[in-house]
Amino acid sequence: MTDPDLLISAYLFGTLTDEQSAELCGWIMADPANARTFAKATLADRIIRDRIMGNANQRLEQTVVEGEDLVLLASDALGDINPNVIQELLKEAEADDKSVSTGDANQSEPSEPEDKPKVKRKSKKWDAVLPHGGQEHQPIEFSASWIYWGAAALLAIAFFALRNSDLPSPIVQPRVADVVSESVVGPVIAKLSHSLGVEWAVASGSNGASGSNGRESARPVTSKPGSPLRPGEYRLVRGRVWMAFNDGAVVGVTAPALFTLENARRMRLSRGKLVGYCIAEARGFEVETPCTSTVDLGTEFGVQVDAGGVTEVHVLAGKVAVRPVSKSKKLGGQFELVAGHASRVGMRGQVTKIGLRPTTFRNVRLPLGRNLIVNGDFETDAPGEFLGGNPARVRDVYISGWRDQTGATTLSYEGPNSDRELAIEKDLFPEDRGRCYFIGIEVGTISQSIDVSRLAGQIDAGQVTFDLSGWLGGYLDQPDALAVIAIALDEYQEEMKIAQLGPVVSDDRDGRSGFFRRAASGDIPRGARSIRIELVTTTGVDPATNLMDSYADNLSLNLSLKETPAE
Amino acid sequence: MSDQDKSSVQELAVRWTQAQPTVAAFISATIPSFHDSEDVLQRVAATLVTKYAKYDPERPFVAWALGIARIEVLRYRSEVGKDRMIFDEEVVRQIARAYEQIIPHVDEMREVLNRCVKQLRGRVKQVLEMRYLRELAPARIAQQLGMTSNAVFVALHRSRVALRKCMQQGLGQQEGNG
Numbered sequence: 001m002t003d004p005d006l007l008i009s010a011y012l013f014g015t016l017t018d019e020q021s022a023e024l025c026g027w028i029m030a031d032p033a034n035a036r037t038f039a040k041a042t043l044a045d046r047i048i049r050d051r052i053m054g055n056a057n058q059r060l061e062q063t064v065v066e067g068e069d070l071v072l073l074a075s076d077a078l079g080d081i082n083p084n085v086i087q088e089l090l091k092e093a094e095a096d097d098k099s100v101s102t103g104d105a106n107q108s109e110p111s112e113p114e115d116k117p118k119v120k121r122k123s124k125k126w127d128a129v130l131p132h133g134g135q136e137h138q139p140i141e142f143s144a145s146w147i148y149w150g151a152a153a154l155l156a157i158a159f160f161a162l163r164n165s166d167l168p169s170p171i172v173q174p175r176v177a178d179v180v181s182e183s184v185v186g187p188v189i190a191k192l193s194h195s196l197g198v199e200w201a202v203a204s205g206s207n208g209a210s211g212s213n214g215r216e217s218a219r220p221v222t223s224k225p226g227s228p229l230r231p232g233e234y235r236l237v238r239g240r241v242w243m244a245f246n247d248g249a250v251v252g253v254t255a256p257a258l259f260t261l262e263n264a265r266r267m268r269l270s271r272g273k274l275v276g277y278c279i280a281e282a283r284g285f286e287v288e289t290p291c292t293s294t295v296d297l298g299t300e301f302g303v304q305v306d307a308g309g310v311t312e313v314h315v316l317a318g319k320v321a322v323r324p325v326s327k328s329k330k331l332g333g334q335f336e337l338v339a340g341h342a343s344r345v346g347m348r349g350q351v352t353k354i355g356l357r358p359t360t361f362r363n364v365r366l367p368l369g370r371n372l373i374v375n376g377d378f379e380t381d382a383p384g385e386f387l388g389g390n391p392a393r394v395r396d397v398y399i400s401g402w403r404d405q406t407g408a409t410t411l412s413y414e415g416p417n418s419d420r421e422l423a424i425e426k427d428l429f430p431e432d433r434g435r436c437y438f439i440g441i442e443v444g445t446i447s448q449s450i451d452v453s454r455l456a457g458q459i460d461a462g463q464v465t466f467d468l469s470g471w472l473g474g475y476l477d478q479p480d481a482l483a484v485i486a487i488a489l490d491e492y493q494e495e496m497k498i499a500q501l502g503p504v505v506s507d508d509r510d511g512r513s514g515f516f517r518r519a520a521s522g523d524i525p526r527g528a529r530s531i532r533i534e535l536v537t538t539t540g541v542d543p544a545t546n547l548m549d550s551y552a553d554n555l556s557l558n559l560s561l562k563e564t565p566a567e
Numbered sequence: 568m569s570d571q572d573k574s575s576v577q578e579l580a581v582r583w584t585q586a587q588p589t590v591a592a593f594i595s596a597t598i599p600s601f602h603d604s605e606d607v608l609q610r611v612a613a614t615l616v617t618k619y620a621k622y623d624p625e626r627p628f629v630a631w632a633l634g635i636a637r638i639e640v641l642r643y644r645s646e647v648g649k650d651r652m653i654f655d656e657e658v659v660r661q662i663a664r665a666y667e668q669i670i671p672h673v674d675e676m677r678e679v680l681n682r683c684v685k686q687l688r689g690r691v692k693q694v695l696e697m698r699y700l701r702e703l704a705p706a707r708i709a710q711q712l713g714m715t716s717n718a719v720f721v722a723l724h725r726s727r728v729a730l731r732k733c734m735q736q737g738l739g740q741q742e743g744n745g
Contacts, residue, residue, distance in 0.1 A: 008726040013654070014599065014704055015716075021653045027657055035665035040676070042596030042662075043589070043669065043730070047677050048730060049699040050588070051684040273602060304602065307702045357647055360606055394709070400617055 004034065008041045014550035059237035098265075112208055123186050163204030176278070187232035190245040191265040193457030197239035199255070225456045233260045236272070240364055249278045249285040249296065250561070252364030252454065273304040275364045279561050285348035288325070292345045295321045298560030299339070300369055302361035314342040314356050317369055320395075320536035364454075368559050372450045373533055374401030376470070383436045394441055406444030408537070412437040428514020430471035432554045437553040439514075440482055440537030450557065451487075455528040458561055464524040466531075467558045472502040481505055482537050486557065488528035495532075496525055503538070503550070513552060524559065533557060582628040583612065589629055589673050590636045593666045597640050597659050598652070601702060607643050611636045629670050636684050637663040672738075679737030683730050691726050699724060 007024040010016040016024065028035050064509040130173040154183050161281070236255040244250050253259060257272025268288040273315055278285050285296040290309035294301065299318025305311050313322050315337045323334040324345050336345060344352045358365070375381075378399065385395040396409045412435055413424070430437070467485070474480050481503035488496045499520040506517060524531075537550050591608050598604040614635050622631055627656065642661055644652045654662070665669070690712075697708045705719040 005728070006724065009720070011599075011697065011724050012727070013720060015720060020684065025654060028654075031660070031667075032665065035661045039593075039662060039665035039669050040672075043592040043666075043676060044680055044731060044734065045727070046592035046595050047680045048684055048695070048727075050594075050686075051681050052696055052699045167737050182605075272681055297668060299696070305604075307704060307707065355647060357603075359610065359643070359646065360603060361604060363609060374724055388605065428592055459659065 002542045004037070004456045005041075008038060012042070012071055028157050042489065104294070158407040164240050188230055188246070189261060190229040190243045191457055192225060192227040193244045194248060195241045196237060196261045197243055198236065199238035200236050201235035225460065229261055231261050231263065233258070239367050242364070242366065242457070244457050245257050245285065247285065248561075249276055250366055250368075250455075250458065251287075254365060259268045269303055269305050269453060270309075271305050271307060272366070273302065274359060275302045275361045275366065275562075276301065277366045277368050277565055278318075291347050291349065293323045293325050295323075297321060297336070300366070301337075302358075303362060304364075309347050310344060312342060312344045312354065313337060314358065314361065315364070316356075316358055318363070322351075324351060331412060334381040366454055367450065367452050368561060371556045371558060372452075372531075373446055373555050373557050375399065375432050376557075377432045378410045378436045378438045378553060381410060381436075383412040383438075386411060388432050390542045395437075396441070399438070401444060401551040402446045402535075404446045405440035406446060406537075408446050408535070409439060409441060411439050412436055424473075424475075424515075424551075428473065428509070428512060428516070430515045430517070433471075433515075433553060437551055438535065440480065440535075440550040440552075443537055445531055447534040447535050450531045451529070451534065452524065452531055452559065455524075455559065456529065459524050459528050460526050462523060464527055465521065465560050465562060466498070466524055467519065467521045467560070468501060468556070469517065469519035470501050470555035471515040471517050471551075471553045472504040473513070473551040474504065474506060475513045475551075476507060477506040478549055479506060479509040480537070480550040482535065482552055484552065484555060485534045485536060486520075487532045487534065488525050489530045489532060493531050496528075498522060498525065498531075508519065513549075531557065575619070583615060583632070586629040586632045587612075587669060588677065589666065590632050593633055593636055593663065594640060596666075597654055597660055598643065603643065603647070607636075607639050611639050612641075614639065627670065630667050633663055633666055670732070675738055676734060679734045680730065681736065683733035686733075687726075691722065694719060694722050695726055 002020060002023055004024070004027050007016070007020055010020055011024055014397060024038075028038050065524040076120050096496075101496055119195070138557075160405065168492055233256075235258045236253060236259070238255045242250060242252040243261075245267075249265075251267065251274050253274045257271065257274070257521040258270040259272065259274070260268040260270070262268060265284060267284040270290060274287070276285060276287060277300045278295060280299060283296060283298045286305050287294045287296075289303060289305045289311040292311045292313065294303060294313050297319045301315060301320050302314040302317075303311065304314075313320065317339050319338040321334055321336050322343065322345070325348070326349050326435065331353070333349070335343075340356055342354050342356045344354050346352075381397050384397040389394060394409055394411075396407055398404055398407065399410060413433060414435070434559045444502060452459065452464075455464055458516070468484070470484050472482055472484065474482070482502045484501040485497060486499040488498050490496075499522060501518040501520060504516045504518065531554070535555075536554055580637065590611060591604075594604045594607050594611070595601070609630065611737075615632060620639070622628070634719060637659065642686060644659070694712070695707060695710070697703045697706075703711070705723065706716045708714075709716045711717045714722075
């Protein structure tokens with residue numbers, strides 16, 4: 001068997017063959033101690049990766065103290081080491097290469113499982129990289145990457161929740177507002193719509209000097225929405241940006257990414273991933289990668305390019321035309337991909353069908369063209385149960401996606417609660433009702449917040465509209481009522497009610513038990529950064545059962561871009 | 568929002584900050600693609616927020632978060648198909664159990680390894696940076712440095728072994744000092 005330590009290295013460095021994969025799996029499963037060795041090795045690898053990424057940035061590091069304060073930690077001075085040792089290591093490696101195969105354990109340094117006692121090392125040169133005996137007292141350090149993700153992501157969620165009093169979707173707020181100087185070379189072809197935690201690589205030879213590949217160097221931008229973007233190469237080190245092109249396409253890019261803006265209808269993604277959203281006017285928007293040219297045909301699509309240039313195209317809505325390209329030559333064989341499908345294209349133009357993975361692009365997807373209400377159909381959780389009795393009792397369940405601190409719950413349309421469920425007249429069931437519906441048990445509100453800040457630029461231009469709809473109802477002639485309210489909040493959490501559905505009272509239902517569809521639409525007000533959806537049960541507890549019978553199902557909020565931006 | 572809710576959110580933030588490196592490492596260990604592993608990490612964070620009301624404080628938070636991460640990794644596996652995953656479901660479970668067992672050592676490992684990494688110099692540092700910072704495959708690193716792929720692999724492997732030894736010695740000294 002191949003040395004497990006070499007297998008782990010091959011796994012970590014992406015050179016594992018199929019045969020070695022099977023060996024590694026077998027070894028991990030053979031003994032829990034092996035699994036622990038693998039766990040320690042992969043944990044160490046992550047620590048090293050994060051540390052190196054942190055060192056590269058040499059930024060102020062932030063950490064959290066008791067969840068309240070951000071404390072700035074200065075980077076420590078580097079320790080001592082003899083650089084000759086490292087050079088010799090590389091020479092050894094190169095010399096060994098003449099006879100070493102990555103899969104041949106005999107030619108590489110013997111490995112030492114972490115759990116075993118240390119044995120004599122092959123070379124004492126490694127002593128030079130050992131720490132200084134642990135005699136210095138050093139505080140526990142947090143790598144920049146961990147701090148960024150751990151503190152920024154979760155505290156942003158917490159921060160947002162504190163401000164909104166709602167459980168939000170997870171939003172990463174910017175850790176540092178990176179603002180760099182702006183170049184004024186070239187025409188403005190797009191504007192920055194929104195950014196989160198952005199850090200751009202400092203362009204070599206900015207202000208007109210050539211960057212990589214002989215292209216114009218990166219055009220630095222400010223992080224402010226509306227900042228102009230000009231043709232050039234951009235290197236995004238951290239964070240996410242959303243850009244609105246003059247011809248109507250909106251593109252979100254997540255770091256790490258290298259991309260080039262060419263004109264208002266075309267960009268090139270050399271590495272990283274993006275999501276493009278194109279309204280009808282923007283059809284024909286083109287995304288080039290090292291091995292594909294993808295032309296939008298009215299859609300939402302994701303493109304991911306790995307370090308080797310291999311490209312995946314995922315169509316989330318509508319369709320695109322994909323043409324494999326090799327060294328800037330179009331290979332022919334253009335094909336169309338429609339919603340729900342994805343393909344991978346290799347550097348030699350080979351095309352492979354793959355499964356659609358919309359979650360891969362979750363970080364940069366735009367809140368457009370799909371239902372933004374999480375669990376609006378109340379199908380996520382197993383339903384509660386009507387237990388009968390007087391006063392009536394219902395087994396309450398937590399409703400995922402909603403801030404639910406009331407007695408509200410979900411019930412099944414086809415549960416054992418026959419005397420109640422059968423009273424809902426079948427012609428008054430919601431369309432596509434699924435299994436479960438919402439029922440208000442007591443006066444109260446459940447809510448959720450939807451982040452729309454990725455569309456800040458379009459919202460502030462008055463370009464975003466909404467469609468809110470849902471099925472609301474109640475039981476016989478009982479007076480219970482329920483309304484769905486949509487409230488827009490700006491960055492200061494100032495609220496503006498933008499729509500209300502319902503209530504659908506007994507008179508609206510002619511005293512029948514069931515659901516009626518209600519809908520509203522309009523413009524998202526300028527300045528809005530989130531939308532809170534509230535389900536409010538307001539009046540009329542049934543005195544006989546002490547149970548509210550206000551129902552809701554299939555709630556939906558969709559945002560769209562206007563074809564022509566407002567003035 | 569009540570004071571109790573605020574306290575709960577703060578508590579979650581603190582716990583996640585402590586648990587996140589371990590959870591991230593577990594996800595990275597089971598999902599080779601860095602992009603995809605970061606996606607799954609975000610999904611775990613989102614799930615933790617929505618499920619936090621059900622968290623039992625008597626149980627270690629890291630273990631609870633690892634349990635959710637395991638579910639999300641398996642969900643990812645079912646989404647992307649088996650061909651994109653090296654490990655099958657049983658192996659993922661075995662690795663998750665192993666991660667739970669090494670939780671007590673994580674802080675020490677991190678502290679010592681961070682010191683070790685800071686002492687790297689020269690081309691080894693360069694090779695590691697090309698691998699981790701620029702996410703280049705060994706073949707691309709070899710191309711850029713004028714080396715062979717095998718030489719780069721061996722250099723990376725030996726760097727890993729050396730850092731591990733550095734860590735082992737550091738941990739031993741910490742224990743000795745302790």
